[in-house]
Amino acid sequence: MTAADGGQEPALVLRGLTKRFQQKVAVAGVDLDVPKGSFYGLLGPNGAGKTTTLSMAVGLLRPDAGRAYVLGHDVWADPVEAKRRLGVLPDGVRLFDRLTGPELLAYTGLLRGMDPETVDRRARELLDVLALTDAGRTLVVDYSAGMKKKIGLACALLPAPRLLVLDEPFEAVDPVSAALIRDILGRYVAGGGTVIFSSHVMEVVERLCSHVAILDAGVIRTAGPLDQVRGGRLLEEVFVQTVGGRTATGDELSWL
């Protein structure tokens, strides 16, 4: 897990991440290795601790215990180096939404110390590809939910990070934009980048991911390459079985 391991250090390493909110334990010791060049899906039911885990992994939330390494750099001991290699799309977090789309991209780029020409060029391309150019001088606060996701993703992609951490990137996104985002992320991974994203949409994960992990009640239940986790079954079956869901018997809600 350090550079000395011979080139194939994982892109993201989580060791014993723990977080409790007052009495409730949200994340109870998460260990995870995300290999370089993998497309990693983090699955889990609502309230499993996905957002909390990813927030701790990228340095937005201080863990009670445990460590997180981005390409060998400790997120909490060496934040500047770790965050330089990291692109993040948080969920449930506002953007600086009183800026227009281009302004927000320029802001993100300059904030990370990129040179203005590169920012201009990449911002134009990103807006074009994500079909946000038409929004013109509309403030991001007036964007639709799907457009906000797309501009957030553009902000994460702008500095060309080596690792992308995306929290629910496909939520509230229409099918056309979702296909576009899938396409962009696929190309990014093919080019040597690494993606980890959280979701509870099995179909997307099954289609995209090389690796999956299933998180439930703050603990990783299973993790590994997609085919190994699936073992020939449908991912949804594995998921429901792992998480221990129940199916309706037909007696309840008869008034519906």
Place this chain on the structure above:
Amino acid sequence: MAVRPVAAVSPFVRLKLRMLANGLRGRTWRVLLFIGGTLLGAYLGGMGFLLFAASAAGDAQVRLMVASFGGAALVLGSVLLPLVWFGVDDTLDPARFALLPLPRTRLVLGLLAAALVSVPAAALLLATAGLLVPAGVAGGPAAVVAQAVGLLAGLVLCVAAGRAVVSAFATMLRSRRVRDLAGILLAALAALLGPIQLGVVAAAQSADWDQLTRIARVVGWTPLAGAYTVGIEVAEGRPLAALAKLLVVAASVAGLLWWWSRTLESAQVGAASAGPARPSRPARAGAVAQLLPRLPGLPPTRTGALIARELRYWWRDAKRRANLTAVAVIAVMAPLLAGFGRLQVEPGSAGVSLGMSQLGRTSTLLVMAFVGAFASSMLANQFGFDGTAYAAHVTAAVPGRAELRARTAAHAVLTVPVIVAAGAVLALILDDPLSAVGGVGASFAGYGAGAAVSLFLSVLAPYPLPEGSNPFATASGTGIAKSLLALVAVVAALLICTPLLLLATALGEGWPWVAVPAGAGYGLAAVALATYLAGDLLDHRATEVLAGVTPRR
């Protein structure tokens, strides 16, 4: 509902109490703030009670004037204070009731009832209860009963007036078309207080008691003090006049509630958007050129981007704009009050004119230092304005010192001209430019010292602001936090400025000649030291700041 008004509004009151209790649960500092706010309310209410009660010792004229002018001051205060300083409690945000099948009348009455259950309302009731004492002394039980009805009506009037005006201004500030008008209106309203005060004091000096009594009698018939002079009317044997006054107050309350319900609707539907989208013409310039305004010397770097974004936010974010408006109001009002006060002191007192003039200079310095410190005290919760958007800075690992320097610089670009304008106002009133220049120097020092304290507060004690659409809203229980933090910043800033102010007083006539460089240097030194130390602190506390400004969901 018309039959059982209590049953109609009691769910609102219970909901408010339950939300208040849940908001306090498990949050020690919030509980402490709430207790502090309650104690402060009890103290202020108790002082008001004593003031009103003490008028029982005076004659009929004194009683009338205390009830009339005191009551009018309370009503005006409950309209103006939420706008410029405290905001209104947002525990029951009208937008949350948008989807419920509630008749508008019931919603307004329910929100009014919930607003009555608050610490300020209780303090107001306690203070005005002091009027029962003179009523009892002069008119016996009947007057006490009448006055009790009167002060309950007065309480409802105050709360309804505060809510209606805040709601109306919030609607105006949300709308892109009239928001600037709203700010100007507010500033003009506050600026009027100066001449009014001048008029009142001049009247008190020149006019005899009878004239003042006549004014008090007239004010007593307006909604401003009608509710508070009911007891006097009964005590003096005019029950019909008392009844008429109560009717005047009731009609005013009805009018205010109607006005409130009009703006309430727009508050309910306008929650999501900041207004109609601006025409989306395609932008030609590059992204960077769009971000950086054509300000000379703003480089395309991290610092330049931070300053540009802050500048835009002070203008585009309704919450910040409301704060800027408050600064403009104070910057106009404080010199006016001080200037007129000084004018009244000086003429005609030749024997003590030297001493008075010295006193006047010192008070000018203090007032201007206060204006500066007040302006920068709005940085005390600067991260709260950003809310969770601050996460972008955390993931970009923005160095704390660069962050704080840029934020202070942007704020200074906007407010220092306002402070200088305040100095110009002062120069005009006093007809004494030198003294005003001295004041501007003091205000620079006050600004820098206030910014220094506020920077530390913003890193150490950030708190969330509601993400709704009302720029005057404060999350339940944090209204007092805002006031306390800003108060701490202002008082500490004045303390930090004391050495310089003492020096200025010692220099006397010589001070204005060195005031601007000395004051600016003092302020800059304070800011430089604070950004250096607090920036380091911010590097270690960035995630805690983010957690602090994240609203609890």
